[in-house]
Amino acid sequence: xxxxxxxxxxxxxxxxxxxxxxxxxxxxxxxxxxxxxxxxxxxxxxxxxxxxxxxxxxxxxxxxxxxxxxxxxxxxxxxxxxxxxxxxxxxxxxxxxxxxxxxxxxxxxxxxxxxxxxxxxxxxxxxxxxxxxxxxxxxxxxxxxxxxxxxxxxxxxxxxxxxxxxxxxxxxxxxxxxxxxxxxxxxxxxxxxxxxxxxxxxxxxxxxxxxxxxxxxxxxxxxxxxxxxxxxxxxxxxxxxxxxxxxxxxxxxxxxxxxxxxxxxxxxxxxxxxxxxxxxxxxxxxxxxxxxxxxxxxxxxxxxxxxxxxxxxxxxxxxxxxxxxxxxxxxxxxxxxxxxxxxxxxxxxxxxxxxxxxxxxxxxxxxxxxxxxxxxxxxxxxxxxxxxxxxxxxxxxxxxxxxxxxxxxxxxxxxxxxxxxxxxxxxxxxxxxxxxxxxxxxxxxxxxxxxxxxxxxxxxxxxxxxxxxxxxxxxxxxxxxxxxxxxxxxxxxxxxxxxxxxxxxxxxxxxxxx
Numbered sequence: 001x002x003x004x005x006x007x008x009x010x011x012x013x014x015x016x017x018x019x020x021x022x023x024x025x026x027x028x029x030x031x032x033x034x035x036x037x038x039x040x041x042x043x044x045x046x047x048x049x050x051x052x053x054x055x056x057x058x059x060x061x062x063x064x065x066x067x068x069x070x071x072x073x074x075x076x077x078x079x080x081x082x083x084x085x086x087x088x089x090x091x092x093x094x095x096x097x098x099x100x101x102x103x104x105x106x107x108x109x110x111x112x113x114x115x116x117x118x119x120x121x122x123x124x125x126x127x128x129x130x131x132x133x134x135x136x137x138x139x140x141x142x143x144x145x146x147x148x149x150x151x152x153x154x155x156x157x158x159x160x161x162x163x164x165x166x167x168x169x170x171x172x173x174x175x176x177x178x179x180x181x182x183x184x185x186x187x188x189x190x191x192x193x194x195x196x197x198x199x200x201x202x203x204x205x206x207x208x209x210x211x212x213x214x215x216x217x218x219x220x221x222x223x224x225x226x227x228x229x230x231x232x233x234x235x236x237x238x239x240x241x242x243x244x245x246x247x248x249x250x251x252x253x254x255x256x257x258x259x260x261x262x263x264x265x266x267x268x269x270x271x272x273x274x275x276x277x278x279x280x281x282x283x284x285x286x287x288x289x290x291x292x293x294x295x296x297x298x299x300x301x302x303x304x305x306x307x308x309x310x311x312x313x314x315x316x317x318x319x320x321x322x323x324x325x326x327x328x329x330x331x332x333x334x335x336x337x338x339x340x341x342x343x344x345x346x347x348x349x350x351x352x353x354x355x356x357x358x359x360x361x362x363x364x365x366x367x368x369x370x371x372x373x374x375x376x377x378x379x380x381x382x383x384x385x386x387x388x389x390x391x392x393x394x395x396x397x398x399x400x401x402x403x404x405x406x407x408x409x410x411x412x413x414x415x416x417x418x419x420x421x422x423x424x425x426x427x428x429x430x431x432x433x434x435x436x437x438x439x440x441x442x443x444x445x446x447x448x449x450x451x452x453x454x455x456x457x458x459x460x461x462x463x464x465x466x467x468x469x470x471x472x473x474x475x476x477x478x479x480x481x482x483x484x485x486x487x488x489x490x491x492x493x494x495x496x497x498x499x500x501x502x503x504x505x506x507x508x509x510x511x512x513x514x
Contacts, residue, residue: 003018003021004020004021004161004162004164005161005164005242005243005244006018006019006024006164006166006167006168006244006245007243007245008245008283008307008333011023011392012395012396013396014331014395014396015283015307015331015333016331016333017167017168017245017333017334019092019164019167020164023388023392024056024092024167025327025332025333025334025384025385025388026056026057026092026094026167026168026333026334026335026336027054027055027056027057027335027381027384027385028055028056028057028058028059028094028311028334028335028336028340029050029053029055029057029058029059029315029336029337029338029340029341029343030058030059030060030096030311030312030336030337030338030339030340031046031058031059031060031061031339031340031341032338032339032341032342033061033098033102035060035341036060036061036062036063036078036082037061037063037066037078038078039077039078039081039082039085042081042082042085043085045341046058046341047085047089048344049340049341049342049343049344049345050340050341050343050344051344052374052378053340053343053374053377053378053381054377054378054379054381054382054385055091055340055381056091056092056381056385057091057092057093057094057167057334057336058086058091058092058093058094058340059093059094059096059170059311059334059336060082060093060094060095060096061095061096061097061098061108061173062078062079062095062096062097062098062152063078063098063108064097064098064099064100064108064109064110064145064148065108065109065110065111066078067079067148067151067152068110068148068151069110069111070110070112071110071112071113074148074151074155076155079152079155079156079159080155080159083156083159083160083163083165083166086165087163087165091165092164092165092166092167093165093166093167094166094167094168094169094170094311094334094336095152095156095166095168095169095170096169096170096173096311097149097152097169097170097171097172097173097234098172098173099145099148099149099171099172099234100134100141100142100145100172100230100234101133101134101172101173101174101175101176101227102172102173102174103173103174103251103263104133104174104175104176104177104178104251104263104266105131105132105133105178106122106132106133106134107132109134109141109145113134113141113144117130119140120134120138120140120141120144121134121135121138121185122134122135122185123135123136123137123177123180123183123184123185123188124180124183124184124185124188125179125180125184126180126184128184131177131178131179131180133177133178135183135185135187135188136175136183136223136226136227136229136230136265137183137185137187137188137191137226138187142230142233142234143233145230145234146233146234146237146238147237149171149234149235149237149238150237150238150240150241152238153169153238153239153241153242153244154241154242156242156244157241157242161242166244167244167245168244168245168246168247168309168334169238169244169245169246169247170246170247170248170249170286170311171231171234171235171238171246171247171248171282172231172234172248173248173249174249174250174251174263174266174288175227175231175248175263175265175266175267176223176227176251176262176263176264176265176266177223177260177263177264177265178260178261178262178263178264179260180260180264181219181220181223181258181259181260181264182218182219182220182222182223182259182264182265183223183226188222188226191222191226192209192210192211192218192222193209194209194210195207195208195209196208196209196210196213196214197225199277199278200213200221200225200274200277201213203273203274203277204273210222217270219259219264220259220264220265220270220271221271221274222265223259223264223265224265224266224267224271224274224275224278225274225278226265227265227266228267228274228275228278228279229278229279231248231279231282232278232279232280232281232282235248235279235281235282236281239281245283246281246282246283247282247283247284247285247286247309248267248279248282248285248286249267249285249286249287249288249311249312250266250267250268250269250285250286250287250288251263251266251268251288252268252287252288252289252290252291252297253268253269253270254291254362255362261362262362267285269300269301272285272306276305276306283307284306284307284308284309284333285301285306286301286309286310286311287300287301287310288311288312288313288338289310289312289313289314290312290313290314290363293406293407294313294314294318294322295322295325295404295406296406298310298322298325298326298329298330298332299329299330302326302330302331302332307331307333308326308330308331308332308333309332309333309334310326310332310334310335310336311334311336312336312337312338313335313336313337313338314337314338314368314369315337315338315339315340315342315343315368315369315370315373315377316369316370316371316372316373316432317371317372317373317375317376317432317433317434318433318434318435319337319373319376319377320373320376320377320379320380320434320437320453320504321404321405321434321435321436321437321453321454322335322404322437323335323377323380323381323384324380324383324384324402324404324437324438324439324451324452324453324504325402325403325404325437327384327391328384328387328391328395328400328402328439328451329402329404329439331395331396337373337377339368342370342373343370343373343374343377344374345370347369347370347371350368350370352368353368371431371432372432372433372434376433376434376453376502376503376504379503379504380504383451383479383504383505383506386478386479386480386481386482387451387479387482388481388482389481389482390441390449390479390482393482394441394442398417398442399417399441399442399443400439400440400441400442401415401417401422401439401440402437402438402439402440403415403424403436403437403438403439403452403455404435404436404437404438405426405429405435405436405437405454408429410426411425411426412424412425412426413426415440416462417440417442417448417462418442418445418462419445419446419461419462419513420459420460420461420462420469420511421459421460421461421462422440422457422458422459422460423457423458423459423460424436424438424455424456424457425455425456425457425458426454426455427454427455427456430502433454433502434453434454434502434504435454436452436453436454436455437452437453437454437455438450438451438452438453438455438500439451439452440457446472446510446511446512447508447509447510447511448508448509448510448511449479449484449506449507449508450498450500450506450507450508450509451479451504451505451506452500452504452505453500453501453502453503453504453505454500454501454502455499455500456497456498456499456500457497457498457499457500458497458498459471459498459509459511461513467513467514468513468514469511469512469513470511470512470513470514471495471509471510471511472510472511472512473489473508473509473510474489474490474491474494474495474498474507474508474509474510475487475488475489475490475507475508475509476488476489476490476505476506476507477506477507477508478505478506479506484506484508486508
């Protein structure tokens with residue numbers, strides 16, 4: 001593969017995005033769904049609003065209805081304009097392909113497809129009520145989507161291969177079926193009665209029809225296989241033209257927990273085995289996180305074989321804490337709060353979804369708050385960028401250990417190094433401020449760099465009965481591309497408690513024992 005093309009490569013056992021031949025971490029933000037349909041709107045309402053946030057990547061949709069407004073006629077002005085705007089600002093892009101499916105519906109397909117519902121047929125409930133979702137069993141629709149996506153990738157290659165402005169592409173958005181566990185159209189009914197595919201029979205050591213093999217999970221597994229098959233057809237065709245990293249994203253499984261209350265068949269964690277087997281062209285399955293237990297989802301989706309990529313997440317003050325944890329603990333490739341341009345507005349200027357939309361999407365309104373987001377996110381991105389040389393040196397080793405406050409009842413933790421224990425007390429949660437999060441990096445046997453916020457730390461000897469610990473040197477300062485720049489040396493009563501305040505910051509400490 002051409003080293004100029006962005007790619008996921010293994011670096012010391014950790015999947016890492018390479019851009020222009022070097023490791024790259026996407027400190028990103030995703031724009032609102034309709035922001036990228038107008039280049040003028042992007043200029044007036046997005047780019048200026050994200051100044052100061054220290055983003056290196058913007059996540060923007062590409063809409064099939066704009067790309068192919070007439071069947072077989074493609075228009076690339078918006079795509080070319082987005083590339084130009086990003087290049088002018090030395091910004092990278094992750095493109096979201098809003099093709100056949102967006103949030104479990106077919107919202108962004110071209111008008112000529114929407115109006116031909118006989119050829120491009122819809123999924124159906126058990127009552128045969130038609131959904132506003134083109135069925136994944138509609139091969140004609142999948143083929144048209146695949147053809148359009150390949151055209152998009154071809155054009156990106158032509159325009160951008162020598163620049164690598166576009167570093168990854170999301171294929172569709174939160175696919176699945178809402179309001180039913182599975183599709184009941186005629187084709188789906190016939191397929192559901194068949195024997196399960198050989199690859200799933202091998203994966204699950206099961207046999208028989210879908211109902212026989214998977215019982216109560218049959219409907220969701222059935223849809224997962226056919227949505228994954230459709231996305232594999234689309235992604236593989238596009239990557240054959242231009243092999244950018246491709247992924248897709250999940251509307252999380254959440255209360256009330258049954259398939260159809262969240263998009264059935266989408267890449268929630270329970271069906272990753274099916275998606276991984278069926279759609280190998282997707283390098284990862286990404287979570288869109290609109291639940292309060294963000295850290296747990298981050299850990300759940302960042303596992304071996306599924307590099308962590310977060311295309312949508314909350315944008316208030318606590319997102320800076322989750323961001324720090326996602327990169328330093330879970331080896332994230334991308335972290336991207338949704339509606340990023342809102343952080344350039346006053347809180348009262350932000351348009352929030354209506355209660356009806358919130359209820360329909362099963363979203364806690366708190367995750368759309370912006371209070372404190374702009375104050376802390378840019379500082380966190382800047383800190384992470386400056387930490388990169390040390391992060392790349394120590395990640396995946398016991399020398400770098402991380403923590404985060406996960407709930408109101410979570411008051412602290414402790415870390416263990418070769419000669420020391422670190423007791424960490426979390427500061428109380430406060431409105432419009434981050435929660436406790438950070439990392440402790442052992443630079444040597446007795447030297448430590450601490451990075452984070454809202455934390456108090458105490459070092460003890462590993463054998464606390466026989467050793468006493470004291471501080472030889474404690475410094476405030478900053479990291480500049482892996483180099484420690486001290487600004488103040490602390491002594492006396494200032495050494496009693498090592499504290500990190502609300503703003504992401506660093507301390508350097510040298511210890512000795514007596």
